[in-house]
Amino acid sequence: MASLDDPGEVREGFLCPLCLKDLQSFYQLQSHYEEEHSGEDHDVKGQIKSLVQKARKAKNRLLKREGDDRAESGTQGYESFSYGGVDPYMWEPQELGAMRSHLSDFKKYRAARIDHYVVEVNKLIIRLEKLTAFDRTNTESAKIRAIEKSSVVPWVNDQDVPFCPDCGNKFGIRSRRHHCRLCGSIMCKKCMELISLPLANKLTSASKDSLSSPNSVHGSRRGSISSVSSVSSVLDEKDDDRIRCCTHCKDTLLKREQQIDEKEHTPDVVRLYEKLRLCMEKVDQKAPEYIKMAASLNAGETTYSLEHASDLRVEVQKVYELIDALSKKILTLDMKQDPPPHPNTLRLQRMIRYSATLFVQVKPLLSTTQEEQFEELKQKRKQEMELKRILERQAALESQRRLEERRSDLAARATNGEVAPTRRGPAPLRKAEGWLPLAEGQRQSEDADPLLQQIRNITSFIRQAKAAGRADEVRTLQENLRQLQDEYDQQQTEKAIALSRRQAEEEGLQREQLQVLREREREREQGQAASLHTRTRSLDFREIRPFQLEPGREPRTHLAHALDLGSSPAQSGTATKTSPASSAPEPFRGWSGPPALGQEFLPQSTVSQRSEAPSLNPFDEEEDLASPSAEGTASPPAPEPSLSLPARVLREYNPFEEEEEEEAVAGNPFAKPDGPAPNPFEEEDEPPPRTPASPPVPGNPFEEAPCTNPFEEESNGQEGAEPIEEELLLQQIDNIKAYIFDAKQCGRLDEVEVLTENLRELRRTLLGSPCRRDVKSSLPRCHRCGSAGPWAEMAPVCACARVHSCLVSISLQC
Amino acid sequence: MNVVFAVKQYISKMIEDSGPGMKVLLMDKETTGIVSMVYTQSEILQKEVYLFERIDSQNREIMKHLKAICFLRPTKENVDYLIQELRRPKYSIYFIYFSNVISKSDVKSLAEADEQEVVAEVQEFYGDYIAVNPHLFSLNILGCCQGRNWDPVQLSRTTQGLTALLLSLKKCPMIRYQLSSEAAKRLAECVKQVITKEYELFEFRRTEVPPLLLILDRCDDAITPLLNQWTYQAMVHELLGINNNRIDLSRVPGISKDLREVVLSAENDEFYANNMYLNFAEIGSNIKNLMEDFQKKKPKEQQKLESIADMKAFVENYPQFKKMSGTVSKHVTVVGELSRLVSERNLLEVSEVEQELACQNDHSSALQNVKRLLQNPRVTEFDAARLVMLYALHYERHSSNSLPGLMMDLRNKGVSEKYRKLVSAVIEYGGKRVRGSDLFSPKDAVAITKQFLKGLKGVENVYTQHQPFLHETLDHLIKGKLKENLYPYLGPSTLRDRPQDIVVFIIGGATYEEALTVYNLNRTTPGVRIVLGGTTVHNTKSFLEEVLASGLHSRSKESSQVTSRSASRR
16 A cells, blocks of 8 residues: 555546546546457456356355345245235236336436535545645644645635635735635635544545454544544644635535444444344254254154254254343343433334344244153154055055055055144244245255145145134145045055066056046046046045035135036036136146145156155044045045046146246346345456456456455445355455466466466455456546445445545555 | 235335345335235334334434335325435435336436435335235225316326236236216226326236226215125224224223224234135134134143143243234124124114115015114114115116105104215215116116026025125126127227236225125136225215215205206217
């Protein structure tokens, strides 16, 4: 930072950072830069291209994490809505409504207005810096005056100003002329203002400070400055310790000071609040994991160890307690202060506390089982598995008559039903509204069979719906459940068949035939309504009827709806061929509506290859709820295919539907990455030495690195995020080191050079060095602080860049 | 086509875009209502929005550690307030969202006020209507017309609301309107004008069948808002009044302090969501089930928490229990009050006669019943007046019309002047002369046979026989049979296929009974999605205010000669 020590080398004006030509105005500078220097980028561009690609991969990896998070939060929002008690049966996923941004217009108007102000401030600050650059206290007054007069700003001629421009008094022997040291204008003594040295220091150093390590210096210095400035009002100080200026300049500077103060000052509540959010994030990470474990343990599985789970539980519990403590602290913050804080502050604190309480309440932790219970559960599970294996073997043997066999399978399972009640009802994470599938954690477990999960979900829906007393909903759900179970059964059988290798191939063929047959059947079914079908259907309905008689319940999903449609022709026998066909697409829409349901279907393709060892068998639980209906469908052999067909079709179509929807949801956060956070990505800042080397390639990872500069973070007021940013930088540096090594190996010396340059740049960025430029507008950035002023978060050009656009100093490069 | 979700998505997007950190939501009077309909406080708190402020409140503290999300209607006052706010920013950064189209000049003056560069976002998010249910929206305008014509202020507000709705659902519709209503035509033209002007905004992905906007006028069916209702939502509105999902229970005798005002929102009240369309009897039994469930879950005092497991279970279940207890006490109170009012005002009997007046054509028995009820001291003057109004509307041109006699009876009963005047005002508002279609006697053969069959079988529920006229209109519309001479298209193009996405808007206000009709149509007609809207959602009381506000009754005498002439010409 030689420039700062040596005021002689600081030049003022719109200087081009490369050729140091003074271009009179902002716009000229910009156009000059674009014309003269943009061409220089090209030759270096090619060289680092490969590097860029490599680095991009790294970046993608890094960013992906963030991206996933956002997408997730998006879907969550959707889910919590679609189960929000308002029948989601008919509302297909809906994209965000139209919107229109006026931001670019707004910025245009604002920039036009503000530019002159910014330039003004910058000029004043440079001059102030020149004025305070030498040791004022130990220099003679005359010498000071000489410096002030000659080197900073040309003073207005005494003869030109006969009256004080502010108060209109005539100058004479009584009232002498005074010059503003900052702008050179003249005023009388009364209208003159003084700037104390501490204030001047504060103003000029604010930009310097932010360039050397931003966090450490501020805290310590702030106190001293304020204390000194309060002293500075003492009257008997001699004028030389202060700088004369006019009211106008003083006002401008005071405004700037206020902005600096605001930027630096973080109230206690913010610090506590940030901690609180960190804790909440931690819980959001850990809790699902734990819930998954707990659910699995409670089911008697041995995938996770009991100790591990309880450790995790304790950990999460601790974070909960911390959240509680922090929020209490926020609540009582400044309570005893005098005067009492503004009611709004209190309200804010209360609200934070309230939301923390809600957070803790909404997510109660499922408790794990005790040691001995766990043993018991394990035993039970073992038995179940045993039983199932036997059944499957039987199934394999009788695979010729698979339908019949399925019935027996089911019947056997149904007897297993009594195991179910011992399992703890898992209803954690029940959001305030509607029914939800059990827990996020369970959904996230990718290895589990999606069908099983679906079944589990539906069971829980049924339970919830029953609790809510919605008869028709329960009915619909049970209908769903039955189909899923059929489907699952079929898969189970298939698996069993696969086990018995002898008949496997035969079976496969058969299945194919069956499939074809089924499809044909379906086609035929519409027109003819074969007697077989009618018979089975009527059977079906008889079975269902008891449920219809149950107390009032509610809406039907589209699926059920469509199923009704599908079966109605058979019932009435009047339907045309077209009507069922046209109704067929219906269910898909309906299914993708509640995404939680749909998602379960997503990994369908994996189902068939699913490994053995199906996790807990949900049937044991479901059977006691749904066994009558399940038996009902299972017993008549023929309806099976026709009934399961809609479900199959569903399965096949759903993934696409789902993808689309996910895109819509996930797309949202990214489609319009506006707001302050993503801003740096659009207007990447680059280290100048490298700028000529690389044009503004969108998504250039190297542009990424500097823009994650801690300074910007600082201006965001997010200290918490800083380590991550640094980490990113460090990683970047490591990468580059590797590339350098690589390049050296290959003997590509020029590349090595560029890379070394890059590396240096990155290091500098890491240390908080500036030298950056706004690439997008080719606007020379502040060469001293290199960072953002108080507006950095939103201004397209960092405020500081604007502040210093007029004072690119000569000896700028570090 | 879910309006609640549409608005909710907008709000979520705003909050999401502002990034992490503590936030304050700056709103105006109307947007406060809009937001409160789709988000509960606890829900929005989870998104780090901790304070809710009105832009016009003076008592706001400077809190630079907060981000401000401004959701405002683009009115002149709001822009002025915002300019003041930006000159002296109280918060660190501003995200500004307008609920409708804002002019360039306003953007410019805002930009020029933003000297401290605190604005990070300026957008239009078209959540400019009150989303009541997924298929029902309102603009909360009472008294939209002066006489037969629009109040210009309300016309522009309605146009804004309706275009915002279309934008938020991403529909660029064809427009049909009710020919008999001048106001409907005017509104249709205004909407069309906006669509033409902002054609860039209305460029959406084309659907196979273009969506349809049908604009109707309340005066075509003045019967529906005059009837007593028996489904939960409609009944609560009729007897207690729902205002932005809030119900004022302060007049209920012996009400406890925290139940003075309760919120009934299907978004987060499962019981309400499940029962809002059920009738009173069903709710009675459901609420009994709810109570029983609650009793079961209620931790008994004797039951001691002996083991750690017990305690764990208790703590886990406690929040749910607490939530449930809130729900239970709320609904028990509401239903209790409803049943108290029903018996106090003798509503079962009144409603039976109302339904007879609305659905059957037996003049002598209707007259007899009305007369009988007018003698009954338990029937309030309000109910008495509405019976006479219904009679007057139905038998307006009946040969043996005995309205004067009934008016006499009203006077003898001591019904106030205000209500008696309203009888003629209602006829002026929705009488035969005004109606474009026949409200009472069915026209086509199908409808006649239907009614005949109904007469044979008897009705299953006397209190809910009435089907709003909207049902028939929509039914015809869905089947592509809605007559073009009564409901013409605006502009040359017409719809060849049956419509799929339909927005119905009723000038002069919709009712919850119509909302139920639309809900049922949505359920039973696959592939068809209907959204109902109105300048407001009426109960009888607010409807009568609407009639009063239109100022028809005061002019009725002098204009009667003119109108009779025009009527005879027709």
